[in-house]
Amino acid sequence: MTATAPETGAGQGASGPGPRPPGRRERKKQRTREALVDAAFDLFSAKGFDATTVEEIADAVDVSSRTFFRYFASKEDVALTFQEEQTRAIMAALAERPADEPIMTALRRAVVVIARACEAGELGFDPGRFQCMLSMMNDSPALMAGSLEHAQKKQTILIDFVAERLGVDPATDLRPHVIAGAATGAFQAAAETIRRHGDAFGSMSQTVDQAFALLEESLNYPQR
Structure with a gap:
Protein backbone atom coordinates (compact mmCIF):
# COMPACT_ATOMS: atom_id res chain seq x y z
CA MET A 1 0.00 0.00 0.00
CA THR A 2 1.31 3.44 -0.84
CA ALA A 3 0.90 6.16 1.77
CA THR A 4 0.02 9.71 0.74
CA ALA A 5 2.94 12.09 1.02
CA PRO A 6 2.49 14.54 3.93
CA GLU A 7 1.92 18.20 3.23
CA THR A 8 4.14 20.80 4.82
CA GLY A 9 3.06 24.12 6.14
CA ALA A 10 3.48 26.77 8.80
CA GLY A 11 4.21 25.57 12.28
CA GLN A 12 5.60 22.22 11.15
CA GLY A 13 9.12 21.08 11.89
CA ALA A 14 11.73 20.56 9.23
CA SER A 15 10.88 16.90 9.00
CA GLY A 16 7.11 17.49 8.89
CA PRO A 17 4.49 15.09 10.23
CA GLY A 18 4.52 11.36 9.63
CA PRO A 19 2.78 9.75 6.67
CA ARG A 20 -0.99 10.09 6.56
CA PRO A 21 -2.92 6.92 7.31
CA PRO A 22 -4.36 5.23 4.23
CA GLY A 23 -7.74 6.52 3.09
CA ARG A 24 -10.94 4.52 2.74
CA ARG A 25 -10.23 3.65 -0.90
CA GLU A 26 -6.76 2.33 -0.12
CA ARG A 27 -8.06 0.34 2.86
CA LYS A 28 -10.75 -1.25 0.71
CA LYS A 29 -8.17 -2.21 -1.93
CA GLN A 30 -5.93 -3.74 0.70
CA ARG A 31 -8.83 -5.76 2.17
CA THR A 32 -9.72 -7.07 -1.29
CA ARG A 33 -6.12 -8.02 -1.98
CA GLU A 34 -5.81 -9.82 1.35
CA ALA A 35 -9.12 -11.62 0.77
CA LEU A 36 -7.90 -12.86 -2.59
CA VAL A 37 -4.68 -14.18 -1.04
CA ASP A 38 -6.60 -15.89 1.77
CA ALA A 39 -9.05 -17.48 -0.66
CA ALA A 40 -6.25 -18.60 -2.95
CA PHE A 41 -4.34 -20.38 -0.20
CA ASP A 42 -7.52 -22.01 1.10
CA LEU A 43 -8.12 -23.40 -2.39
CA PHE A 44 -4.47 -24.33 -2.90
CA SER A 45 -4.54 -26.31 0.37
CA ALA A 46 -7.77 -28.08 -0.56
CA LYS A 47 -7.25 -28.72 -4.28
CA GLY A 48 -3.59 -28.14 -5.06
CA PHE A 49 -2.06 -25.31 -7.03
CA ASP A 50 -2.53 -26.63 -10.56
CA ALA A 51 -6.17 -27.62 -10.00
CA THR A 52 -7.14 -24.18 -8.69
CA THR A 53 -8.31 -21.61 -11.22
CA VAL A 54 -8.32 -17.83 -11.14
CA GLU A 55 -12.10 -17.92 -11.56
CA GLU A 56 -12.45 -20.01 -8.39
CA ILE A 57 -10.28 -17.62 -6.40
CA ALA A 58 -12.29 -14.63 -7.63
CA ASP A 59 -15.62 -16.37 -6.96
CA ALA A 60 -14.58 -17.14 -3.39
CA VAL A 61 -14.23 -13.40 -2.76
CA ASP A 62 -17.31 -12.56 -4.84
CA VAL A 63 -15.39 -10.50 -7.36
CA SER A 64 -14.86 -10.91 -11.08
CA SER A 65 -11.77 -12.37 -12.73
CA ARG A 66 -11.18 -8.91 -14.17
CA THR A 67 -10.97 -7.55 -10.62
CA PHE A 68 -8.54 -10.33 -9.71
CA PHE A 69 -6.19 -9.23 -12.49
CA ARG A 70 -6.17 -5.69 -11.15
CA TYR A 71 -4.30 -7.04 -8.14
CA PHE A 72 -2.32 -9.99 -9.50
CA ALA A 73 -0.88 -10.91 -12.87
CA SER A 74 -1.55 -14.63 -12.36
CA LYS A 75 -2.30 -17.24 -9.72
CA GLU A 76 1.49 -17.78 -9.48
CA ASP A 77 1.71 -14.14 -8.44
CA VAL A 78 -0.78 -14.79 -5.62
CA ALA A 79 1.11 -17.83 -4.36
Whole structure:
Protein backbone atom coordinates (compact mmCIF):
# COMPACT_ATOMS: atom_id res chain seq x y z
CA MET A 1 0.00 0.00 0.00
CA THR A 2 1.31 3.44 -0.84
CA ALA A 3 0.90 6.16 1.77
CA THR A 4 0.02 9.71 0.74
CA ALA A 5 2.94 12.09 1.02
CA PRO A 6 2.49 14.54 3.93
CA GLU A 7 1.92 18.20 3.23
CA THR A 8 4.14 20.80 4.82
CA GLY A 9 3.06 24.12 6.14
CA ALA A 10 3.48 26.77 8.80
CA GLY A 11 4.21 25.57 12.28
CA GLN A 12 5.60 22.22 11.15
CA GLY A 13 9.12 21.08 11.89
CA ALA A 14 11.73 20.56 9.23
CA SER A 15 10.88 16.90 9.00
CA GLY A 16 7.11 17.49 8.89
CA PRO A 17 4.49 15.09 10.23
CA GLY A 18 4.52 11.36 9.63
CA PRO A 19 2.78 9.75 6.67
CA ARG A 20 -0.99 10.09 6.56
CA PRO A 21 -2.92 6.92 7.31
CA PRO A 22 -4.36 5.23 4.23
CA GLY A 23 -7.74 6.52 3.09
CA ARG A 24 -10.94 4.52 2.74
CA ARG A 25 -10.23 3.65 -0.90
CA GLU A 26 -6.76 2.33 -0.12
CA ARG A 27 -8.06 0.34 2.86
CA LYS A 28 -10.75 -1.25 0.71
CA LYS A 29 -8.17 -2.21 -1.93
CA GLN A 30 -5.93 -3.74 0.70
CA ARG A 31 -8.83 -5.76 2.17
CA THR A 32 -9.72 -7.07 -1.29
CA ARG A 33 -6.12 -8.02 -1.98
CA GLU A 34 -5.81 -9.82 1.35
CA ALA A 35 -9.12 -11.62 0.77
CA LEU A 36 -7.90 -12.86 -2.59
CA VAL A 37 -4.68 -14.18 -1.04
CA ASP A 38 -6.60 -15.89 1.77
CA ALA A 39 -9.05 -17.48 -0.66
CA ALA A 40 -6.25 -18.60 -2.95
CA PHE A 41 -4.34 -20.38 -0.20
CA ASP A 42 -7.52 -22.01 1.10
CA LEU A 43 -8.12 -23.40 -2.39
CA PHE A 44 -4.47 -24.33 -2.90
CA SER A 45 -4.54 -26.31 0.37
CA ALA A 46 -7.77 -28.08 -0.56
CA LYS A 47 -7.25 -28.72 -4.28
CA GLY A 48 -3.59 -28.14 -5.06
CA PHE A 49 -2.06 -25.31 -7.03
CA ASP A 50 -2.53 -26.63 -10.56
CA ALA A 51 -6.17 -27.62 -10.00
CA THR A 52 -7.14 -24.18 -8.69
CA THR A 53 -8.31 -21.61 -11.22
CA VAL A 54 -8.32 -17.83 -11.14
CA GLU A 55 -12.10 -17.92 -11.56
CA GLU A 56 -12.45 -20.01 -8.39
CA ILE A 57 -10.28 -17.62 -6.40
CA ALA A 58 -12.29 -14.63 -7.63
CA ASP A 59 -15.62 -16.37 -6.96
CA ALA A 60 -14.58 -17.14 -3.39
CA VAL A 61 -14.23 -13.40 -2.76
CA ASP A 62 -17.31 -12.56 -4.84
CA VAL A 63 -15.39 -10.50 -7.36
CA SER A 64 -14.86 -10.91 -11.08
CA SER A 65 -11.77 -12.37 -12.73
CA ARG A 66 -11.18 -8.91 -14.17
CA THR A 67 -10.97 -7.55 -10.62
CA PHE A 68 -8.54 -10.33 -9.71
CA PHE A 69 -6.19 -9.23 -12.49
CA ARG A 70 -6.17 -5.69 -11.15
CA TYR A 71 -4.30 -7.04 -8.14
CA PHE A 72 -2.32 -9.99 -9.50
CA ALA A 73 -0.88 -10.91 -12.87
CA SER A 74 -1.55 -14.63 -12.36
CA LYS A 75 -2.30 -17.24 -9.72
CA GLU A 76 1.49 -17.78 -9.48
CA ASP A 77 1.71 -14.14 -8.44
CA VAL A 78 -0.78 -14.79 -5.62
CA ALA A 79 1.11 -17.83 -4.36
CA LEU A 80 4.40 -15.95 -4.39
CA THR A 81 3.06 -13.29 -2.02
CA PHE A 82 4.35 -15.58 0.73
CA GLN A 83 7.83 -15.54 -0.78
CA GLU A 84 7.60 -11.76 -1.06
CA GLU A 85 6.78 -11.51 2.64
CA GLN A 86 9.71 -13.78 3.44
CA THR A 87 12.07 -11.58 1.43
CA ARG A 88 10.95 -8.42 3.22
CA ALA A 89 11.29 -10.10 6.60
CA ILE A 90 14.78 -11.40 5.81
CA MET A 91 15.96 -7.96 4.70
CA ALA A 92 14.54 -6.43 7.88
CA ALA A 93 16.29 -9.08 9.98
CA LEU A 94 19.54 -8.44 8.13
CA ALA A 95 19.31 -4.72 8.83
CA GLU A 96 19.21 -5.53 12.56
CA ARG A 97 22.37 -7.66 12.58
CA PRO A 98 25.43 -6.12 14.32
CA ALA A 99 27.48 -3.91 12.02
CA ASP A 100 30.71 -5.80 12.79
CA GLU A 101 29.28 -9.26 12.16
CA PRO A 102 30.86 -11.12 9.21
CA ILE A 103 28.53 -11.00 6.23
CA MET A 104 27.73 -14.69 5.83
CA THR A 105 27.14 -15.06 9.56
CA ALA A 106 24.68 -12.18 9.36
CA LEU A 107 22.94 -13.75 6.37
CA ARG A 108 22.80 -17.19 8.00
CA ARG A 109 21.30 -15.90 11.23
CA ALA A 110 18.76 -13.64 9.53
CA VAL A 111 17.56 -16.34 7.13
CA VAL A 112 17.33 -18.99 9.84
CA VAL A 113 15.38 -16.67 12.14
CA ILE A 114 12.78 -16.07 9.42
CA ALA A 115 12.62 -19.74 8.43
CA ARG A 116 11.95 -20.66 12.06
CA ALA A 117 9.32 -17.93 12.31
CA CYS A 118 7.56 -19.36 9.24
CA GLU A 119 7.51 -22.81 10.83
CA ALA A 120 6.38 -21.60 14.25
CA GLY A 121 3.83 -19.02 13.13
CA GLU A 122 5.78 -16.11 14.56
CA LEU A 123 6.31 -12.57 13.21
CA GLY A 124 2.92 -12.71 11.52
CA PHE A 125 3.66 -15.80 9.40
CA ASP A 126 1.08 -18.56 8.94
CA PRO A 127 2.77 -21.97 9.37
CA GLY A 128 -0.02 -23.70 7.44
CA ARG A 129 0.54 -21.38 4.51
CA PHE A 130 4.28 -22.03 4.74
CA GLN A 131 3.75 -25.79 4.51
CA CYS A 132 1.27 -25.28 1.68
CA MET A 133 3.88 -23.29 -0.21
CA LEU A 134 6.50 -26.02 0.22
CA SER A 135 4.03 -28.65 -0.97
CA MET A 136 3.00 -26.59 -4.01
CA MET A 137 6.62 -26.07 -5.01
CA ASN A 138 7.07 -29.82 -4.98
CA ASP A 139 3.97 -30.45 -7.09
CA SER A 140 3.99 -27.59 -9.60
CA PRO A 141 6.87 -26.98 -12.04
CA ALA A 142 5.17 -23.72 -13.09
CA LEU A 143 5.22 -22.37 -9.55
CA MET A 144 8.77 -23.54 -9.04
CA ALA A 145 9.80 -21.62 -12.16
CA GLY A 146 8.01 -18.54 -10.85
CA SER A 147 9.74 -18.87 -7.50
CA LEU A 148 13.17 -19.06 -9.12
CA GLU A 149 12.39 -16.00 -11.26
CA HIS A 150 11.24 -14.11 -8.18
CA ALA A 151 14.46 -15.01 -6.34
CA GLN A 152 16.59 -13.76 -9.24
CA LYS A 153 14.75 -10.45 -9.35
CA LYS A 154 15.18 -9.93 -5.61
CA GLN A 155 18.86 -10.77 -5.75
CA THR A 156 19.67 -7.18 -6.77
CA ILE A 157 18.33 -5.97 -3.41
CA LEU A 158 20.64 -8.37 -1.61
CA ILE A 159 23.63 -7.37 -3.76
CA ASP A 160 23.14 -3.72 -2.81
CA PHE A 161 22.74 -4.61 0.86
CA VAL A 162 25.92 -6.71 0.92
CA ALA A 163 27.86 -4.01 -0.91
CA GLU A 164 26.82 -1.42 1.65
CA ARG A 165 27.73 -3.71 4.56
CA LEU A 166 31.16 -4.36 3.06
CA GLY A 167 31.65 -0.74 2.09
CA VAL A 168 32.37 -1.56 -1.55
CA ASP A 169 31.01 -0.59 -4.95
CA PRO A 170 29.21 -3.51 -6.64
CA ALA A 171 30.13 -2.00 -10.00
CA THR A 172 33.80 -2.68 -9.31
CA ASP A 173 33.80 -5.40 -6.63
CA LEU A 174 32.60 -8.91 -7.43
CA ARG A 175 32.13 -10.03 -3.83
CA PRO A 176 28.58 -8.70 -3.30
CA HIS A 177 27.44 -10.53 -6.44
CA VAL A 178 29.10 -13.79 -5.39
CA ILE A 179 27.74 -13.59 -1.84
CA ALA A 180 24.19 -12.75 -2.93
CA GLY A 181 24.25 -15.50 -5.56
CA ALA A 182 25.60 -18.02 -3.08
CA ALA A 183 23.02 -17.07 -0.45
CA THR A 184 20.17 -17.37 -2.94
CA GLY A 185 21.54 -20.71 -4.11
CA ALA A 186 21.87 -22.01 -0.55
CA PHE A 187 18.25 -21.23 0.23
CA GLN A 188 17.09 -22.85 -3.00
CA ALA A 189 19.31 -25.89 -2.36
CA ALA A 190 17.76 -26.31 1.08
CA ALA A 191 14.24 -26.08 -0.36
CA GLU A 192 15.11 -28.59 -3.09
CA THR A 193 16.59 -30.97 -0.51
CA ILE A 194 13.40 -30.83 1.55
CA ARG A 195 11.30 -31.48 -1.55
CA ARG A 196 13.37 -34.47 -2.68
CA HIS A 197 14.38 -36.04 0.63
CA GLY A 198 11.75 -34.90 3.11
CA ASP A 199 13.04 -34.40 6.64
CA ALA A 200 16.25 -36.39 6.17
CA PHE A 201 18.22 -33.22 6.96
CA GLY A 202 15.72 -31.92 9.52
CA SER A 203 13.17 -29.12 9.17
CA MET A 204 13.42 -26.38 6.56
CA SER A 205 15.06 -24.04 9.06
CA GLN A 206 17.58 -26.73 10.07
CA THR A 207 18.39 -27.52 6.44
CA VAL A 208 18.80 -23.83 5.62
CA ASP A 209 21.10 -23.48 8.62
CA GLN A 210 23.27 -26.37 7.40
CA ALA A 211 23.43 -24.93 3.88
CA PHE A 212 24.52 -21.51 5.11
CA ALA A 213 27.03 -23.08 7.50
CA LEU A 214 28.83 -24.50 4.46
CA LEU A 215 29.02 -21.02 2.94
CA GLU A 216 30.09 -19.49 6.24
CA GLU A 217 33.24 -21.57 6.13
CA SER A 218 34.42 -20.05 2.85
CA LEU A 219 32.70 -16.73 2.14
CA ASN A 220 32.68 -15.04 5.53
CA TYR A 221 34.16 -11.68 4.61
CA PRO A 222 34.58 -9.35 7.59
CA GLN A 223 32.82 -6.03 7.69
CA ARG A 224 34.56 -2.86 6.59
